[in-house]
Amino acid sequence: MNFEYTPEEQAFRAEVRKYLQANLPRDLSEKILNYKQLHREDWVRWHKILAAKGWSVTGWPVVTIRRGEVVYAGGQVAGTPGSGELLRPGPTLPV
Secondary structure (H helix, E strand, C coil), X not given: CCCCCCHHHHHHHHHHHHHHHHHCXXXXXXXXHCCCCCCXXXXXXXXXXHHHHCCCXXXXXXXXXXXXXXXXXXXXXXXXXXXXXXXXXXXXXXX
């Protein structure tokens, strides 16, 4: 298995990093880096920024269920505190 990025993938990574540095609002960046909760308004604002670049999604989760427990509903985190674990992306992600 080849884990090396192609020149095209490397160029895309560089483009994404440059875009994030220039466009990710500082308050959102600080929330992410400090493991603070992002609210629906944060996500909507960020998705509008992405949409302006042409990088947007077409849907929004209504409900998220983990192991039989509703953990997100109506734009709010609804899981029992301490019942899950936040897994921070590692350095191997292609971003």
